Amino acid sequence: MAEGRRNSVDVPLSKTLVALKRVRSLRDPDTNSMSKFAMAINSMNLDDVGLKELHGFGNESESDHNSLKKSSMVRIRGTDSRKAYMVRKPCRQRMKKSKEPKLVTRSMKYLEEEVNSCSESRVDRKVVRKKSGYHSWRKPVAALEDAIMSRVGTPCMSMSESRTNCSSWTTIGFPTDEVDVRDSNFNGCGISYCWSRTPRYRDPNLSPDVREEHPLLSSEGREPASREIVPYPETPRSLSQKFRPRSFSDLVGLMVVSNSLLYALSKGKIAPVYLFHGPRGTGKTSTARIFAAALNCLSLEEHRPCGFCRECVFLFSGRSRDVKELDAAKLNHKDRVKALIKSASLSPFSSHFKVFIIDECQFLRGETWAAIFNSVENLSQHSVFIMITTDPAKLPSSYVSQTQRYHFPKIKDVDISFRLQKICIEEGLEFDKDAVDFIAAKSNGSLRDAETILDQLGLLGKRITLSLAYELVGVVSDKELLNLLDLALSADTTNTVIRARDLMSSRIDPMQLISQLANLIMDILSGRCQPGFCNVGRNLFDTHDLTDIGMQKLRHALKILSETEKQLRTSKNQATWLTVALLQFGTGDDENFCSSSPRNSLKNSDCDEHNRTICPENHCDRTKLETIWRRTSRKCQSSSFKIFLQKEGNLSSISFNDGLAIAEIEFFHPDHLSKAEKSWKLIAHSLEDVLGCNVQIRLKLVPACIKKSTSVKKPSFSLLGCSGRNCQMSESTMTDENESDTSARRKACFQVYPSQPGKNLSSFVEQLDANLVPASCFHDKEAVVIRNHEEDARSSRTTSDRIISDHIVKEYRLRSDSSREVSEVGQYVSIQEHEQQPSCFAKTLKLRRKVLSSNAAQAICLGSQPQKQELSIVKKATSEISFSPREPPSLCSRANAEVNYNSGEENAQCKDSKFSSKFLCWRPPKSGPKLVS
Numbered sequence: 019m020a021e022g023r024r025n026s027v028d029v030p031l032s033k034t035l036v037a038l039k040r041v042r043s044l045r046d047p048d049t050n051s052m053s054k055f056a057m058a059i060n061s062m063n064l065d066d067v068g069l070k071e072l073h074g075f076g077n078e079s080e081s082d083h084n085s086l087k088k089s090s091m092v093r094i095r096g097t098d099s100r101k102a103y104m105v106r107k108p109c110r111q112r113m114k115k116s117k118e119p120k121l122v123t124r125s126m127k128y129l130e131e132e133v134n135s136c137s138e139s140r141v142d143r144k145v146v147r148k149k150s151g152y153h154s155w156r157k158p159v160a161a162l163e164d165a166i167m168s169r170v171g172t173p174c175m176s177m178s179e180s181r182t183n184c185s186s187w188t189t190i191g192f193p194t195d196e197v198d199v200r201d202s203n204f205n206g207c208g209i210s211y212c213w214s215r216t217p218r219y220r221d222p223n224l225s226p227d228v229r230e231e232h233p234l235l236s237s238e239g240r241e242p243a244s245r246e247i248v249p250y251p252e253t254p255r256s257l258s259q260k261f262r263p264r265s266f267s268d269l270v271g272l273m274v275v276s277n278s279l280l281y282a283l284s285k286g287k288i289a290p291v292y293l294f295h296g297p298r299g300t301g302k303t304s305t306a307r308i309f310a311a312a313l314n315c316l317s318l319e320e321h322r323p324c325g326f327c328r329e330c331v332f333l334f335s336g337r338s339r340d341v342k343e344l345d346a347a348k349l350n351h352k353d354r355v356k357a358l359i360k361s362a363s364l365s366p367f368s369s370h371f372k373v374f375i376i377d378e379c380q381f382l383r384g385e386t387w388a389a390i391f392n393s394v395e396n397l398s399q400h401s402v403f404i405m406i407t408t409d410p411a412k413l414p415s416s417y418v419s420q421t422q423r424y425h426f427p428k429i430k431d432v433d434i435s436f437r438l439q440k441i442c443i444e445e446g447l448e449f450d451k452d453a454v455d456f457i458a459a460k461s462n463g464s465l466r467d468a469e470t471i472l473d474q475l476g477l478l479g480k481r482i483t484l485s486l487a488y489e490l491v492g493v494v495s496d497k498e499l500l501n502l503l504d505l506a507l508s509a510d511t512t513n514t515v516i517r518a519r520d521l522m523s524s525r526i527d528p529m530q531l532i533s534q535l536a537n538l539i540m541d542i543l544s545g546r547c548q549p550g551f552c553n554v555g556r557n558l559f560d561t562h563d564l565t566d567i568g569m570q571k572l573r574h575a576l577k578i579l580s581e582t583e584k585q586l587r588t589s590k591n592q593a594t595w596l597t598v599a600l601l602q603f604g605t606g607d608d609e610n611f612c613s614s615s616p617r618n619s620l621k622n623s624d625c626d627e628h629n630r631t632i633c634p635e636n637h638c639d640r641t642k643l644e645t646i647w648r649r650t651s652r653k654c655q656s657s658s659f660k661i662f663l664q665k666e667g668n669l670s671s672i673s674f675n676d677g678l679a680i681a682e683i684e685f686f687h688p689d690h691l692s693k694a695e696k697s698w699k700l701i702a703h704s705l706e707d708v709l710g711c712n713v714q715i716r717l718k719l720v721p722a723c724i725k726k727s728t729s730v731k732k733p734s735f736s737l738l739g740c741s742g743r744n745c746q747m748s749e750s751t752m753t754d755e756n757e758s759d760t761s762a763r764r765k766a767c768f769q770v771y772p773s774q775p776g777k778n779l780s781s782f783v784e785q786l787d788a789n790l791v792p793a794s795c796f797h798d799k800e801a802v803v804i805r806n807h808e809e810d811a812r813s814s815r816t817t818s819d820r821i822i823s824d825h826i827v828k829e830y831r832l833r834s835d836s837s838r839e840v841s842e843v844g845q846y847v848s849i850q851e852h853e854q855q856p857s858c859f860a861k862t863l864k865l866r867r868k869v870l871s872s873n874a875a876q877a878i879c880l881g882s883q884p885q886k887q888e889l890s891i892v893k894k895a896t897s898e899i900s901f902s903p904r905e906p907p908s909l910c911s912r913a914n915a916e917v918n919y920n921s922g923e924e925n926a927q928c929k930d931s932k933f934s935s936k937f938l939c940w941r942p943p944k945s946g947p948k949l950v951s
């Protein structure tokens with residue numbers, strides 16, 4: 019059952035039609051011959067195996083012998099030199115040993131004696147074990163060594179042989195009514211078709227008495243139900259089976275787990291119950307088997323399991339009578355638990371340890387846990403339980419704490435990719451590295467999923483390319499995605515519809531398309547897709563002028579996608595609605611971004627119109643802006659200030675939101691900026707007179723070269739301008755020697771001057787937001803999330819990270835790689851050169867995280883002037899904050915919130931009668947953050 023799930027990966031069924039060509043990797047003639055050999059081995063009983071090994075396979079038929087050679091060669095020919103070495107080594111060793119007849123004879127004799135004595139009676143067997151030190155199960159090393167020493171001549175198979183034999187590991191289904199296999203009816207795993215050619219496995223040395231002593235452990239002598247039949251193929255049915263790890267060194271990305279288990283083995287510190295937990299397909303079951311094999315391996319070598327001793331062979335071929343894999347769901351039966359515990363209380367048959375591997379243990383009932391743990395004390399000292407789960411949260415914590423826990427993390431993409439490449443080489447599959455990388459990224463840390471995708475691609479019989487992988491997995495290539503986005507943004511209705519239909523009718527699920535588009539847009543907004551950063555970015559920047567407006571369009575598109583995604587969840591006609599959504603991408607700009615429409619009459623100020631911007635990119639708007647600025651400066655009473663404004667200032671844009679006009683005014687010299695700052699109220703009032711509505715102004719410093727070099731002034735707080743990742747401005751206009759300008763410009767990015775209190779908060783939030791991140795990202799209902807990740811934001815952001823949930827729009831991240839950098843990847847902007855110490859900021863962010871757990875809109879302002887840093891939080895619809903770098907912040911609430919800001923004191927306070935706990939005032943220079951509650 020579990021195996022079935024394991025081998026499934028979410029790929030369109032149609033793509034698996036190629037399965038007709040299946041067994042590509044497995045139909046390799048070499049491989050097939052290996053399986054032949056496996057059959058030959060299967061058809062030997064234990065002693066046969068031993069003798070044949072010792073006598074150089076003398077009794078084998080010629081063809082089997084040849085096939086063995088061939089199979090060994092296959093392994094040796096592999097690119098993995100380590101593997102080749104592993105193959106040869108045991109062979110050489112074996113040959114060497116076979117030349118020492120004396121030792122062999124003696125060892126065999128010893129072995130026989132021991133086995134015979136073991137078989138005499140259960141009590142005797144225990145005595146033998148005691149003699150050889152077995153009783154001290156927690157310190158079994160010496161015992162193991164004794165036992166191993168006594169088996170120098172133990173029949174061993176070469177690695178390749180054992181691997182061949184083991185190629186078909188299986189889940190041993192829980193024998194319906196028995197747990198132990200000490201029964202006369204034992205016939206392997208019970209799969210008729212695969213074991214039909216093997217003789218029923220019986221330990222010839224076990225006396226009938228012993229077999230009868232524990233017939234089936236079927237509890238109270240009931241007839242056993244029919245055995246669980248689990249597919250147990252001779253040849254591996256998938257790459258996962260074929261490349262199932264069989265030694266600790268085969269495990270990928272599990273260094274800590276491996277080392278820890280190896281240490282436990284070397285020290286003989288074996289716990290009674292282990293818990294392996296982690297996501298699916300990360301190697302839990304494989305590790306459990308390897309660990310079980312290592313516990314019982316007879317090899318003298320340091321590295322166990324050897325893979326070729328008797329115990330390893332039996333275990334990896336699923337025939338070990340002492341290592342059982344049990345399905346948790348089937349254990350929830352009183353009798354079965356009883357049988358299990360009874361079995362666990364007995365000594366192992368032939369191995370050192372009895373190992374019970376219980377997969378999906380989250381399905382065990384409380385009683386079952388209790389039964390197992392209550393009897394732990396009474397269990398044989400040689401019994402080990404390995405519980406496996408993907409969902410540890412569902413386990414009863416009191417029992418979990420009694421286990422030795424091992425977490426199996428998701429496997430890193432790079433490790434998966436490396437492993438896949440090795441498999442391709444071994445399988446003779448041609449591949450493109452980017453295709454393999456893509457598969458790795460798509461498999462979400464599960465190596466098995468990755469191997470399954472690779473398996474399916476391999477069956478196509480073609481080179482494994484990225485486009486093939488895209489098709490199989492059902493995603494659209496970046497190129498196609500960009501093409502669609504390009505059409506949609508350009509309002510090319512016909513082609514957008516054609517393209518979208520084409521993609522969705524044949525290849526991609528609408529929800530998947532939304533997710534991919536959203537990711538692409540976020541990549542562009544975050545600067546990941548800058549030219550030079552990736553090909554996608556280059557293409558996009560070639561075709562689109564991603565200025566501020568372009569970016570706004572993208573944000574608008576993102577918003578549409580997020581709304582559409584919600585809609586589609588309940589819609590039956592997803593493709594149509596997604597197409598409709600795509601058609602809105604190109605229309606949003608007229609209303610939301612840069613309007614040159616005649617409706618935009620400035621004189622009377624269409625302040626009722628929402629989200630309108632007059633921006634300088636448009637010639638018409640530029641003229642309007644110039645007119646407004648001229649009128650504004652004329653309103654000033656002081657003629658020198660009038661001239662100053664006219665000469666040194668420039669109104670770069672105005673946007674209207676909910677009756678509030680947000681005006682950006684540029685200055686080109688720090689002194690001029692500072693002069694304007696001093697009289698900001700004057701400017702604001704003049705503008706209000708001209709526009710006839712409430713105004714907030716933003717003063718910005720723009721490098722003088724911009725003024726000279728271009729008539730179209732770039733807004734200084736454009737997404738790219740503010741972004742630490744890609745500063746268009748700095749690329750195009752800033753020079754190194756202009757450093758003071760740079761810092762001044764950065765400062766300017768943060769300055770906010772509301773003209774009057776009492777404005778609608780959302781517009782204020784937007785204004786703040788515009789200083790930090792694009793305004794349109796900040797919606798009333800949305801909350802801010804702050805993260806304090808220390809890694810590089812860019813590298814640490816995974817796809818899932820970027821699919822930001824509906825109500826989260828901003829995410830602040832602290833980057834401590836530079837002491838002067840605070841990175842914002844909220845909606846994908848980073849702001850550098852924050853003046854504060856990261857640690858201080860981090861602390862604040864942590865506090866804020868608590869504060870910001872409510873759903874309401876929140877805002878964060880960062881003052882950037884070194885001496886007057888201010889940080890405040892605004893609670894939606896109740897309050898509004900105004901501050902300037904020159905004045906202490908004040909909080910004005912429509913709900914009459916009372917705000918005291920004691921700027922000179924250590925304890926900055928910020929009180930709101932209603933929402934006091936929501937506010938945090940921050941006085942960075944001395945006191946650090948303080949949450950006022």
Ligand SMILES: Nc1ncnc2c1ncn2[C@@H]1O[C@H](COP(=O)(O)OP(=O)(O)OP(=O)(O)O)[C@@H](O)[C@H]1O
Nearest residue numbers: 258261262269270298299300301302303304465466
């Ligand atoms: N860490 C790993 N190293 C090497 N191979 C791995 C690893 N993890 C998974 N695999 C591959 O995936 C296959 C399945 O692994 P395994 O059954 O051990 O995973 P699991 O974690 O037990 O999965 P589940 O939780 O779904 O049972 C293996 O046969 C192997 O090919």
Ligand SMILES: [Zn+2]
Nearest residue numbers: 315324327330
């Ligand atoms: Zn071994």
